Amino acid sequence: MKERFWSLVAILAIAGLMLAACGGPATPEPVTEEPEETHVFGVILVGPYNDHGWSEAHYTAAEYVTEHMDNTEFVYLDKLNPADRPETTLEQVVDDMVSQGAQVIFTTSDDFKEDTDRAAEKYPDVVFIHISGDHVLTGDAPSNVDNYMGKMVYGKMIAGCAAALATDTGTIGYVGPLINEETRRLASAAYLGARYCYENYRGEDPDDLRFIVTWIGFWFNIPGVTLDPTEVSNDLINEGVDVLISGIDTTEAIVVAGQRAAQGDRVFAIPYDYEGACEEAPDICLGVPYFNWGPGYLERVQAVRDGTWAPQFVWEEPDWNDINDRDSSAVGFLPGPGLEDAWAERLEAFIAGLADDSITLFVGPLNYQDGSTFLASGETASDEQIWYMQQLLEGMEGPSE
Amino acid sequence: MEFDFIVRTLASMVFSSTPVVLAAIGETISEKSGVINLSLDGSIALSAMTGFAVAFTTGSVTLGILAAMMVGALVALLVAFSCLTLRQEQVAVGFVLTMLCTELADFLGNPFVRRPGPSVPPMPIPYLCDIPFLGPILFRHNAMVYLSFLVVVAAWWWIARTQPGLKLQGVGERPESAFARGVDVNLLRYVYTIVGGALVGLAGAAYSLSIKLGWSHGHTTGIGWIALAIVIFGGWTPWRVAIGAYFFALLKALGSILQRNPAFEGVPTQIFSSAPFALMIFALLLLSSKGVDRVLALFPPQIARRLDRLIRGRAPGGLGRTFVQE
Numbered sequence: 001m002k003e004r005f006w007s008l009v010a011i012l013a014i015a016g017l018m019l020a021a022c023g024g025p026a027t028p029e030p031v032t033e034e035p036e037e038t039h040v041f042g043v044i045l046v047g048p049y050n051d052h053g054w055s056e057a058h059y060t061a062a063e064y065v066t067e068h069m070d071n072t073e074f075v076y077l078d079k080l081n082p083a084d085r086p087e088t089t090l091e092q093v094v095d096d097m098v099s100q101g102a103q104v105i106f107t108t109s110d111d112f113k114e115d116t117d118r119a120a121e122k123y124p125d126v127v128f129i130h131i132s133g134d135h136v137l138t139g140d141a142p143s144n145v146d147n148y149m150g151k152m153v154y155g156k157m158i159a160g161c162a163a164a165l166a167t168d169t170g171t172i173g174y175v176g177p178l179i180n181e182e183t184r185r186l187a188s189a190a191y192l193g194a195r196y197c198y199e200n201y202r203g204e205d206p207d208d209l210r211f212i213v214t215w216i217g218f219w220f221n222i223p224g225v226t227l228d229p230t231e232v233s234n235d236l237i238n239e240g241v242d243v244l245i246s247g248i249d250t251t252e253a254i255v256v257a258g259q260r261a262a263q264g265d266r267v268f269a270i271p272y273d274y275e276g277a278c279e280e281a282p283d284i285c286l287g288v289p290y291f292n293w294g295p296g297y298l299e300r301v302q303a304v305r306d307g308t309w310a311p312q313f314v315w316e317e318p319d320w321n322d323i324n325d326r327d328s329s330a331v332g333f334l335p336g337p338g339l340e341d342a343w344a345e346r347l348e349a350f351i352a353g354l355a356d357d358s359i360t361l362f363v364g365p366l367n368y369q370d371g372s373t374f375l376a377s378g379e380t381a382s383d384e385q386i387w388y389m390q391q392l393l394e395g396m397e398g399p400s401e
Numbered sequence: 402m403e404f405d406f407i408v409r410t411l412a413s414m415v416f417s418s419t420p421v422v423l424a425a426i427g428e429t430i431s432e433k434s435g436v437i438n439l440s441l442d443g444s445i446a447l448s449a450m451t452g453f454a455v456a457f458t459t460g461s462v463t464l465g466i467l468a469a470m471m472v473g474a475l476v477a478l479l480v481a482f483s484c485l486t487l488r489q490e491q492v493a494v495g496f497v498l499t500m501l502c503t504e505l506a507d508f509l510g511n512p513f514v515r516r517p518g519p520s521v522p523p524m525p526i527p528y529l530c531d532i533p534f535l536g537p538i539l540f541r542h543n544a545m546v547y548l549s550f551l552v553v554v555a556a557w558w559w560i561a562r563t564q565p566g567l568k569l570q571g572v573g574e575r576p577e578s579a580f581a582r583g584v585d586v587n588l589l590r591y592v593y594t595i596v597g598g599a600l601v602g603l604a605g606a607a608y609s610l611s612i613k614l615g616w617s618h619g620h621t622t623g624i625g626w627i628a629l630a631i632v633i634f635g636g637w638t639p640w641r642v643a644i645g646a647y648f649f650a651l652l653k654a655l656g657s658i659l660q661r662n663p664a665f666e667g668v669p670t671q672i673f674s675s676a677p678f679a680l681m682i683f684a685l686l687l688l689s690s691k692g693v694d695r696v697l698a699l700f701p702p703q704i705a706r707r708l709d710r711l712i713r714g715r716a717p718g719g720l721g722r723t724f725v726q727e
Contacts, residue, residue: 052517083618084514220515223619227657227674230613231417235657238409251517255614262523263541264530265409280517 038071041301042097044090045078046109047220047249052280054219054249054273057291058108058131064294065301072301075100081111083222090115091122098123104304106131106297109219110182120145127304131293132182134387137313147313148296150330153189153386154318154354155289156245157361158333159270160193161350162286163243164209165201165343166268171210173241175232177219177248179401184389187213190245191396192361193350201346212236213398219249230256237267243286246272254280268338278336285336287347292332315383320355362386367394410654412538415546417612418650420445420604420621422549424628425635425642426556427600431477433560433637434593435573435719438480439495441601442625443502448472448605450510453616457518465519466545466606473602474595476502481594485587488723499625513616521545521611545611552600557639569593573717576724586724604628623678630681634688636714652677688713 043062047055055078062074077093079085090112097105107116108131116130120142128145135141163172172194174187195206214236217226233244233256246253246269257269258281271277271288278285296316303309319329333351335344353359364375368391375381391400424445431438438444448469456465476498483494521543529540539550560566568589571579576586608621627649635642656673659665665673687693693713697705
């Protein structure tokens with residue numbers, strides 16, 4: 001008995017030593033270096049700041065601001081989501097950032113919508129820029145909240161077009177995050193782009209084109225909560241998909257496509273969010289629709305400092321003179337090495353058509369998935385109609401809610 | 402189209418079962434010697450994280466794999482030390498280590514969460530990969546997958562066909578008689594527990610560097626437990642354990658195929674992702690139930706005995722028991 005007791009003590013001691021050896025402060029503090037007289041803004045990210053996806057694009061934008069404005073610093077906290085930081089609330093992060101002198105705080109996830117409003121009420125002197133939200137438009141937001149978003153529908157149309165140009169099987173897969181107005185809108189835009197190019201550049205019947213959407217359930221993989229995007233991507237390819245379009249924050253789709261291509265399958269991928277995302281598997285990357293948040297961030301931080309800021313709902317168009325101009329275009333599309341020259345030419349024609357309005361895709365007759373009318377014949381969708389899409393479009397496979 | 406679909410589904414089934422196969426074989430070896438390494442779930446998580454972290458930091462996948470194997474072996478060493486030297490309850494030790502390793506992996510892995518990183522490069526085997534049907538299913542993967550094939554064959558051959566393998570079985574079945582014949586029971590148990598642990602570590606690396614790249618919280622959750630179940634399902638025989646692992650992967654693949662079937666619309670997706678676990682447990686229950694005995698009784702005794710041995714394995718006699726040298 002005594003012997004047992006001591007063995008138990010020994011085990012506990014070993015375990016304790018192991019834990020102690022790896023010790024150190026466990027609380028994640030936002031990183032900051034703050035000399036005197038600097039202006040501080042905060043950025044709150046839902047994923048890791050270096051995810052080669054959505055969050056990294058925002059982090060890059062914050063760096064862009066500090067490069068283009070003197071005496072500016074930013075503080076950030078990444079991975080604010082229920083899986084990575086279950087105990088941390090947006091309000092706590094805001095408290096912390098305000099105490100570090102932040103005058104503007106970017107909250108960069110749809111998930112932060114309600115919490116941003118609450119934090120804004122608590123700190124009426126701080127300006128909150130909520131990315132991808134609509135509470136300024138609906139009038140629900142406090143007067144110190146701004147909404148900003150890039151018109152990614154165009155990026156997705158171009159992605160859809162590229163997919164339609166490349167597909168042999170006539171089956172395109174879309175790895176979607178959770179289902180809401182934003183994600184329905186983006187998947188539908190990709191579908192419209194694909195249909196247009198399948199018909200006009202390939203000369204095929206667009207009704208033969210299959211467009212399968214699988215929603216994983218969140219912006220990125222949370223084991224046990226979402227479907228596993230790696231499995232989803234593999235399953236889609238097994239089902240005959242030869243172009244994967246990613247709608248999630250992370251890079252699984254292109255990684256899987258790269259693996260499968262190396263195993264001998266003819267597959268391509270179009271990642272999302274971050275301009276460097278093609279790097280994961282360049283050879284099979286058709287291109288990436290990405291956000292270029294820098295100029296928009298800069299404009300807002302500058303406006304707050306100048307005292308000219310007023311709350312707005314902005315859904316910003318790309319700069320049609322050059323959608324890849326880093327100093328002016330809110331969204332862009334960077335063609336990837338996997339795009340053959342002949343496809344690239346057609347894709348450029350498509351982009352030019354979008355730019356001069358000779359191609360408009362959100363035009364009726366368009367039906368929702370259940371057959372009800374989204375746009376009557378000849379009707380062009382308003383921004384609000386596109387923003388608030390209630391279902392996927394007729395012809396797309398996959399659930400609408 | 403249909404044919405392609407079947408080939409592709411089977412190929413990804415083989416690919417994605419790599420870690421389960423490796424972990425289950427590792428555990429089989431350990432249990433054959435009489436030691437239950439229950440820490441599998443945590444051990445896989447910790448080695449998956451370490452493997453990715455090392456590969457990410459050094460840029461070398463090989464180093465990552467080696468590091469993962471070392472972590473697996475180290476945890477197994479802890480199990481062996483606590484159970485064989487300190488004579489603690491194997492199940493309790495394993496359970497505590499599971500939790501410790503899982504927490505450690507989450508905590509230490511924080512800087513690597515959801516970052517893209519290096520991975521085992523694909524390596525189709527020339528000629529073999531062109532064999533119709535079997536080629537794409539078996540030979541268009543990467544070194545990790547081929548390694549798992551080898552591990553199954555090697556483990557089976559070692560245990561069933563070699564002299565040291567017989568000793569291993571003796572140590573697990575009747576440690577007292579093995580000892581009487583001059584075998585150092587605890588030394589052998591140490592060795593095989595650590596070897597099994599290294600394979601479990603390799604399973605972790607197969608996760609984070611081959612099939613589900615990178616690291617995030619709960620990245621590997623559940624796989625360790627299912628591997629433990631598969632060892633029982635496979636009756637402690639390597640090739641049957643491997644079949645069990647592929648069967649589990651098949652259930653998972655079926656889950657996602659059915660999920661897209663219009664007939665199952667409206668069924669929550671969680672059901673499909675958790676069903677394979679439940680089915681696996683159900684299969685275990687079924688095999689160990691009295692009902693099977695009754696069915697077997699319908700056959701002539703000789704055939705019944707064979708069937709029984711075919712579908713049900715028997716645990717090594719000394720499994721989980723501490724051997725005390727008199």
